[in-house]
Amino acid sequence: MNISQSFRLSALVGAVALALPLIASAQIKVGITVASTGPAASLGIPERNTVALLPTEVAGQKIEYIVLDDGTDTTRAVKNMRKLITDDKVDVVVGSSVTPSSMAMVDVAGETKTPMISVAANAKIVEPVEGARKWVFKTPQNDQLMASALADAMAKQHIKTLGFIGFSDTYGDGWLNVMTAAAKEKGIKMSAVEKYGRTDTSVTGQALKLIAAKPDAILIAGSGTPTALPVRELKSRGYKGIIYQTHGSANNDVLRVCGKDCDGMILPAGPLLVADQLPDSNPVKKTALAYEKLYNAKYGAGTMNTFGGHMWDAGKLISTAIPLALKTGAKPGTEAFRSALRDAIEQTKNLAASQGVFNMSPTDHAGFDKRARVMVKVVNGKWVYQPDL
Amino acid sequence: MDLTIVLILLQDGVVNGAIYALLGLALVLVFVVTRAIFIPQGEFVAFGALTLAFLVNGKVPGTVNLLVIIGILVFVVELLAALRSRDWSGLPKTLAWSVALPVALYFAAPFIASTTTPLWINVIFAMALVVPLGPMMYRLVYQPVAEASVLVLLIISVAVHFAMTGLALVFFGAEGWRTPPFMTGDVHLGAVTWSAQTFFVLGTCVALILALWIFFGKTLYGRALRATAVNRRGARLVGISTNMSGTLTFTLAAAIGALSGMLIAPVTTIYYDTGFLIGLKGFVAAIFGGLVSYPLAAAGALFVGILEAFSSFWASAYKEVFVFTLIIPVLMWRSFSAHHVDEEE
Numbered sequence: 001m002n003i004s005q006s007f008r009l010s011a012l013v014g015a016v017a018l019a020l021p022l023i024a025s026a027q028i029k030v031g032i033t034v035a036s037t038g039p040a041a042s043l044g045i046p047e048r049n050t051v052a053l054l055p056t057e058v059a060g061q062k063i064e065y066i067v068l069d070d071g072t073d074t075t076r077a078v079k080n081m082r083k084l085i086t087d088d089k090v091d092v093v094v095g096s097s098v099t100p101s102s103m104a105m106v107d108v109a110g111e112t113k114t115p116m117i118s119v120a121a122n123a124k125i126v127e128p129v130e131g132a133r134k135w136v137f138k139t140p141q142n143d144q145l146m147a148s149a150l151a152d153a154m155a156k157q158h159i160k161t162l163g164f165i166g167f168s169d170t171y172g173d174g175w176l177n178v179m180t181a182a183a184k185e186k187g188i189k190m191s192a193v194e195k196y197g198r199t200d201t202s203v204t205g206q207a208l209k210l211i212a213a214k215p216d217a218i219l220i221a222g223s224g225t226p227t228a229l230p231v232r233e234l235k236s237r238g239y240k241g242i243i244y245q246t247h248g249s250a251n252n253d254v255l256r257v258c259g260k261d262c263d264g265m266i267l268p269a270g271p272l273l274v275a276d277q278l279p280d281s282n283p284v285k286k287t288a289l290a291y292e293k294l295y296n297a298k299y300g301a302g303t304m305n306t307f308g309g310h311m312w313d314a315g316k317l318i319s320t321a322i323p324l325a326l327k328t329g330a331k332p333g334t335e336a337f338r339s340a341l342r343d344a345i346e347q348t349k350n351l352a353a354s355q356g357v358f359n360m361s362p363t364d365h366a367g368f369d370k371r372a373r374v375m376v377k378v379v380n381g382k383w384v385y386q387p388d389l
Numbered sequence: 390m391d392l393t394i395v396l397i398l399l400q401d402g403v404v405n406g407a408i409y410a411l412l413g414l415a416l417v418l419v420f421v422v423t424r425a426i427f428i429p430q431g432e433f434v435a436f437g438a439l440t441l442a443f444l445v446n447g448k449v450p451g452t453v454n455l456l457v458i459i460g461i462l463v464f465v466v467e468l469l470a471a472l473r474s475r476d477w478s479g480l481p482k483t484l485a486w487s488v489a490l491p492v493a494l495y496f497a498a499p500f501i502a503s504t505t506t507p508l509w510i511n512v513i514f515a516m517a518l519v520v521p522l523g524p525m526m527y528r529l530v531y532q533p534v535a536e537a538s539v540l541v542l543l544i545i546s547v548a549v550h551f552a553m554t555g556l557a558l559v560f561f562g563a564e565g566w567r568t569p570p571f572m573t574g575d576v577h578l579g580a581v582t583w584s585a586q587t588f589f590v591l592g593t594c595v596a597l598i599l600a601l602w603i604f605f606g607k608t609l610y611g612r613a614l615r616a617t618a619v620n621r622r623g624a625r626l627v628g629i630s631t632n633m634s635g636t637l638t639f640t641l642a643a644a645i646g647a648l649s650g651m652l653i654a655p656v657t658t659i660y661y662d663t664g665f666l667i668g669l670k671g672f673v674a675a676i677f678g679g680l681v682s683y684p685l686a687a688a689g690a691l692f693v694g695i696l697e698a699f700s701s702f703w704a705s706a707y708k709e710v711f712v713f714t715l716i717i718p719v720l721m722w723r724s725f726s727a728h729h730v731d732e733e734e
Contacts, residue, residue, distance in 0.1 A: 140533055196701070202404075204698060204701070205398060205698055205700070206701055206705045225564045253480075253564035257564070357626075
């Protein structure tokens, strides 16, 4: 092989190598980072499972989903996002499951001009819409929306004093803030505030102190099965008032662990939790039932979990925005397309998803209204829709 | 705060403390015999409790598969060792406990896992699934580095802890589980109601501590373990196999861990990662005993449990801070009072 031959060969190889990513980027890529391990795994696992149910083709364009695990770790979430953007050249990033990770990812979204859809709840992720947050949207309901629903229900049930026990982390603290404000508006006094850890084996001390304060009702602010422990402890120590929970415990596993102690417990939740009990006129019912059917068909009856709904809704936002973005003529994999996609998501109007109806605007990147929440009571180990609360 | 509240908090603290005491004892045991700070001790709590929870809910736990896989790995390692030394005498025994037993349990599991099986059969079966993981873990991970420094053993323990937590997440999922109580009913003692289960927990703890005391004081194997603890080289010179000591220790540690898990699973919810925090509190207790004294570790555990109960009443947000800050004065007192011993004897 002489020099010119080898040069020609290497030029050929180089050309092929350069052409490969071009061929690969002819489709839309969605990068996903969720907490499928670590403390928030109960949120991340249904979210990851939901990805397999999302549409793989929209408007003639194939969509590829790349799913990474961030282990509920802020640093890893940011690292995942950078990897997705630089190595995989994704057009949009979805994630992560918890507020701290999502907050950290916001700056990367702004810096790389990549639209991001968070599946964590805190309003601070998208408010106010300026700077890097112009690129960030989120699908779960704000805690404020849920807290005001709780305060309304408490006022209707003539609650005057409220006890509070929440996680000793950002979830509990966030809820303490929004609930204190919402309760104050309705003239409800927060009379005792206690904290507990997610992996605590006993909450006897906190329960005794709450009961000693004699509040009319107690709110438990936690997520997943750890919320069952205070309920059981309060009941076994003879607490007779109403027990409220947040939407963090809207999860069938909670009912399994809690058993009959959870009967009578009241909580706000996304409409997905009681989709089959909603009136047919409810705009959310159809989409929510469709998602529930798909999920249960793939993972087994009764496995659907409202947390996965946030991922499903992110998928809805993306697949609705794609045709609009393609109309601008921008090619997937380019900065122009990412920007077009961002603009398209911002124009989402009256999109019925599994957890509510999206109406995005340049000032609102969460987009949910009161249709995104319902009050639910546990009756005989089942979630029962409470239209009157 | 009146007397009733004090009594209830004391009760809560004593029950939690009893569990920490068991884990503290296991940590001391493993440390004195193998010099490993056994961080994965807590994982046996989670594995024991969750395996039992799956069995009573009529599901086959992933522990069944894990046991078969690790068993085969152990056998391969033993086979390679036998090939190298041309000594085949130990192989049939290894084959029996590391391959035949797990495979038998694997095929028996679907018959045991049902909501109608009596609880005690489930408990025995869950023990049979979890306890062999202890000696297998020793054979695979710790025995090849038995002569390494305490620091290397500690790093390995951290790795094993992460591996086991990950496996637990895969097998049992992220959500918590509870099991039915061993005993139902309440007993009224003055102003405080004790559930029968708390008596069962306390009774089992006392029985186990007594059993350990008899084992180490009166039996040949127990004395052999103590000899290894005092001086590894000397023990080997008089014919005590350090591998046998290690295997025995890890079996005991796994059994204590799994049993503790099953004891508390009816009182509290157990998650795949619960074990770490419980184990860590057991470790604080073990530090009280300087990682060598069983009675001091047990006393430390009771103190940790009661402190935890009272701090959760007074300042719930800072509960863990109190418990783990406690370790600092204890460490200072220990480092000032203990005479310095070179790590490598």
